[in-house]
Amino acid sequence: MNITLRQLRAFLAVSQHRGFARAGEHVGLTQPAISRRIRELEDNLGVRLLDRTTREVALTATGQRLAGELARVLETLDTLLAETRQAGEQARGTVRVASSPTLSASLMPACLADCGQQYPQVRLQIVDQVQRLNLDSVQSGEVDFGLVVDPQSPPGLDGVSVGSDPFVLVLPASHPLAAQASVGWAQLAAQPLVLLDGNSGSRALIDQALAQHGVSGEVVQALGHSTAVFRVVEAGIGISVSPQLALPLPAGSTLVVRPLLPEVRRQVMLVRRSGRSLSPVAEKVWQLMQATLGGLLSGNG
Amino acid sequence: MNITLRQLRAFLAVSQHRGFARAGEHVGLTQPAISRRIRELEDNLGVRLLDRTTREVALTATGQRLAGELARVLETLDTLLAETRQAGEQARGTVRVASSPTLSASLMPACLADCGQQYPQVRLQIVDQVQRLNLDSVQSGEVDFGLVVDPQSPPGLDGVSVGSDPFVLVLPASHPLAAQASVGWAQLAAQPLVLLDGNSGSRALIDQALAQHGVSGEVVQALGHSTAVFRVVEAGIGISVSPQLALPLPAGSTLVVRPLLPEVRRQVMLVRRSGRSLSPVAEKVWQLMQATLGGLLSGNG
DNA sequence: GATATTCATGGCAATTTTTTATCAATCAAT
DNA sequence: ATTGATTGATAAAAAATTGCCATGAATATC
Structure with a gap:
């Protein structure tokens, strides 16, 4: 009929x-x-x-x-x-990726390069925001997906880990602890700490690690960006726990880096809305970044 | 696939x-x-x-x-x-019907009336031509269909008979044959005849009927339209064999009509292109005219 | 007439499609 | 937490469709 x-x-x-x-x-x-x-x-x-x-x-x-x-x-x-x-x-169009500040500087450049080579027609746009905003952007669909740090129990988001990154101690070369080849978390007790602020994805992990080792460090400064943190440490205000990916230190710095033991790592993850599919282009970029980042971070720990 | x-x-x-x-x-x-x-x-x-x-x-x-x-x-x-x-x-649009002169005057008016009542949205356009042109028009698709007289073996046309119409004798009241209640075909021998010309569909039939009865009438005038024929007969030039449908005679005429025996009838037919379908509207009008004409001509003989 | 070409038709097989149950997952409310 | 309701996915059986083959019918051409 x-x-x-x-x-x-x-x-x-x-x-x-x-x-x-x-x-x-x-x-x-x-x-x-x-x-x-x-x-x-x-x-x-x-x-x-x-x-x-x-x-x-x-x-x-x-x-x-x-x-x-x-x-x-x-x-x-x-x-x-x-x-x-x-x-x-077709692999063409624009893909928007939310990325946390540290990761935008350390990992995204390689992704941009790979993407530009693999899919010349694709414009990969980085939305550089603090983690909290990133998760919101992914959730709302404002960006295609996000590159973030270990979001615990993300609400309505699906994530895949692409590797991990250890926390290290950053301190002036003149500091007593700088004499050791490595430093234990417990030794941070009573040390004045300069850390990233609560909007960063790493901050919660650092607090958790400190608490786990019975240390209630005194946070004398909390800043939004690692670059600022390094400057403040250089000024002698305190010492800092920083993700290794925030390195290298600025040229000419008087700071040194020491491993923190036992090693605590943060997960680097790609996250996307659960239940929603990516656009075909975004799906391709998602796959590409997963590969690229896996390669980068496996070499890194 | x-x-x-x-x-x-x-x-x-x-x-x-x-x-x-x-x-x-x-x-x-x-x-x-x-x-x-x-x-x-x-x-x-x-x-x-x-x-x-x-x-x-x-x-x-x-x-x-x-x-x-x-x-x-x-x-x-x-x-x-x-x-x-x-x-x-939908019954709307224009339908063009080719019709022979006699039929245009005698039969089409009723068809026009019926059509106007049944399908107010349809414009029924009469193409009034001599039979030969009518057949061509139907053949070429210039008109939707035609109303014609007994076309023998129409080439590429399909026709249905809708009735028949007898030939009658038309002559001055003063003519000797007018004294009879009816006239035999054989009696037309040696009479001067005024007939429709060869473009008319009836002419061939009249010739055939005359020949069949061994009469080789002398055709003194051949005209295109019955009205003209009647005038010429009235002028005393001769007598005429005419389709009954060409009647009634003009008002005030001095002519009389007599049946011709044995009765010879011409078929009135609707013709259309064979192998081609009518437009839906034309099909409806075709059906309507078949009914209307059937009614008219059954009463007529 | 015989032949060739063209569309129509009936029967049978194969495929496709739909439905009927069922399952799995999630949200809401107790 | 557990239950209940709602939603889409899945498997198997039933129904419908679709296709091809072998014909038939009509007509134009030789």
Whole structure:
């Protein structure tokens, strides 16, 4: 009872090739199949579209009008479908990735490079924000996905770990602890600490690690960005626990770096909305970044 | 491998009703059927169109673009198909009917009246020509069909008889033969005859009837229209054999009419191109005229 | 007339499609 | 927490469709 595209396509083929058998060849069907489809279409429409004598096929007035319009409509439809198909294959367009400040500086450049090489048509745009905002941006769909640090139980987000990054101690070369090759977390007790502030994804992890080792460090300064933290430490205000990825230190710095034992690592993760799929392009970039970051961080610990 | 309208319609329904089961209700299918169609469509396109969580269905970016465009395209298509369907049901438009002069005056007025009453939206246009031209016009498709007189073996035309019409003798009241209640064909021998000319459909029949009765009437005048014939007869130039339908005689005429025995009738026929269908409107008018003329001519003989 | 070409038709097989149950996952409310 | 309701996915059986083959019927051409 319903008109199908195949009936319409058969009709167009017949009207173009002026013959059922010829139309069949072009469509890949036998003549009886065409015959039936045309009859079905005519029955469905309640109108005779083709006058068939045994010698030739001619469009009726109604058929003529239909054929003309139909050709346009079907072409539009085919174009639309082809475009949709391409959307899945084509790697082009813009992908927005939210990234935490430290990671934007340390990991994203390599991703940008790889992406530019692999998918020249893709514009990979970094949205550099503090972790809390990043998660919101991913959740709201404002960005395609995010590169963040160990978000505990992300609400409505799916994440995959791409590697981990240890925390290290950053302190002036003149500091007593700098004499050791490595420093234990417990030794940080009573030390004045300069840390990233609570908007950073790492801060909660650092606090947790300190608490775990019974240390209630005195945080004398909390800052938004590692660069600022290093400056303050350099000024002798205190010492800092920093993600290794925040290194290297600025050139000419008088600071030194020491491993913190036992090693505490933060997970670096890619996160996306759960239950929602990425756009085809974003999916490709997601895969690419997973590979790129896996390579980078495996070498890193 | 081929995308069907049903898949596309299912997709649109889902995108509108935000749910497979709800979409199914509106389309008249069960939920699994919808589920399958959507999957087929996505497989065919190679793109995910809908993100389904167990709680809600959301369009992907690709799906969103497709849904918007598709709604327009399918609406266009549906409109086109509806129009085509209507073309078959709707009785409106112009129908051109070729008609021989005598018939245009005698039979067509009733047809015009009936048609105007039955199908007010239809414009029934009479193409009043001599028979020969009428047949050509029908053949070429210049008119939808024709109302003609007994065309022997019409080439490429199909005809149906709608009745017949006897030939009668028309002559001055003062003529010797006018004294008889009826006249035999044989009595026309040696009479000067005023007849319709060869372009008329009746002329060949009259000649044939005369020959059949061994009469080689002397045709002193051949004219194109019955009105002219009557005038010439009235002028005393000769007597005439005329189709009864050419009557009544002009008011105030001094002529009289006598039956010709044995009765010879001409067939009145509707003719159309063989192998070609009429437009839906023309088909309706064809049917109507067949009925109307059948009624008129059955009363007539 | 005989032949060739063209569309229509009936029967049978294969494929496709739909439905009927069922499952699995999630959200909401007790 | 557990339960209940809602939603989409899945498997198997049933129903419908679709295709091809072998014909038939009509007509134009030689």
